[in-house]
Amino acid sequence: MARKDLVDGSKAYRDRKFQEAEQLFRQAASRDPKGETMEGRTAQLSLARTLHSEYIGNRQQTDLAQKALEEYQKSLPQSLNDLADAKANYDKKPTGADEQRRYLSSLSAVDSTASAIAGLYENIEQPQKAQDWLTSVAGDAKYPETARARALSSLSARSNTCANDITDTEQTKKTIKKDNKDTFEFVKPAKPEDFAKLKECVDQGLKLVEQASALEPDQVKNASSVDIKGSSDAQLAIYSEILKVFESVRSYRASLLIQAMREAEMDGRTADKDKFKSDSEAAKDKFKELSDVVKNIQAEIDDRTAKKEEAEKGANANKK
Helix, strand or coil: CHHHHHHHHHHHHHCCCHHHHHHHHHHHHHCCCCCCCHHHHHHHHHHHHHHHHHHHHCCCCHHHHHHHHHHHHHHHHHHHHHHHHHHHHHHHCCCCHHHHHHHHHHHHHHHHHHHHHHHHHHHCCCHHHHHHHHHHHHCCCCCCHHHHHHHHHHHHHHHHHHHHHHHCCCCCEEEEEECCEEEEEECCCCCHHHHHHHHHHHHHHHHHHHHHHCCCCHHHHCHHHCCCCCCCHHHHHHHHHHHHHHHHHHHHHHHHHHHHHHHHHHCCCHHHHHHHHHHHHHHHHHHHHHHHHHHHHHHHHHHHHHHHHHHHHHHHHHHC
C-alpha cells in the first residue's frame, strides 16, 4: 500500500496536483513514521518536497514552509544512515548498476535536503537560522563532502557579495589609463568602517572557501581523467552531482582572491596585491578545467537523453 501511495503521489506531483500528492505521501509516511524502510524514507522526503512546492506556489502560506522544514529535518537522520550504507556498497562495487543507482539517489537526497532547509529559512526571512544551519552542516562529518562543500560555498558566496558591494562602486573602482589602455584602480572607501568591513568579509570568505576546497574528493581532483563515454548513465549523474558542487567552490575561490587583490591594492600592499592576482589567475584556471569537464558530462547526458527520446518516438510510431 505504501508503494502504491508513492506511485500515485509521484504522478500527482508531476501533474502539479500538490494537495492530492501531499495526502498520498502522508498516507505512505504514516505506515512507517520512523523511516525504517526505503518506502518510509521516500515518503517522508516526498512529503517535504510537496509541502515545499505548495509554499513556493503561495509564499503567503508560511505555515507550509514550517511544515516542510519539519518534514525535511525529520527525514535527514535516516537519509544519512541510508547514504552511509549506500556509499559503503558503492565503494566495494563502484561499477555495479544497483550500487550506482542507490548511491546516486541517497547522495542527491541528502544534498538537496540540506540545501532546501537553508533555502526555506531564507524564504521566510530567517537569515540567521539559514546561516546557523549551513554552519552546522559544514562542520558535521556525518554529511557527505558535497553537502558540506555546498554549505561552505553558500556561506562564502555571502562574503563575496559583501566584499563586492564595497569594491565595485564608482567611489572605489576608478577607470584610469595605463599603457594607453583603460584599466581599473581600486581605492579605499571614504568611510574607514567600510574598509574594515571589506577586510572582514574577504578574510572570512577565504577561510570558508579554503575549508570547502580541502573537502575535494578524488573524483574532483582526477576529474580530467573521467571516462565520459564509457560511464553508465548513473555514474555520469554521480560525477555531475559531485563535480558541480566543487565547480562552484572553485569559482568562489577565484572571486574571493580577486576581492583580496582589490583590498590589498586599496591598502597599498603591492606585494600582496601581486600575489593575490597570481593566485586568482591560477584559481580561475583550475575552475575552468573542472568546468570544462562538467560541461562535457552534461553534453553527454543531454545527447543520451535525446537519443532515448528519439528511439521511443520511433518505437511508438512502429506500434501505430
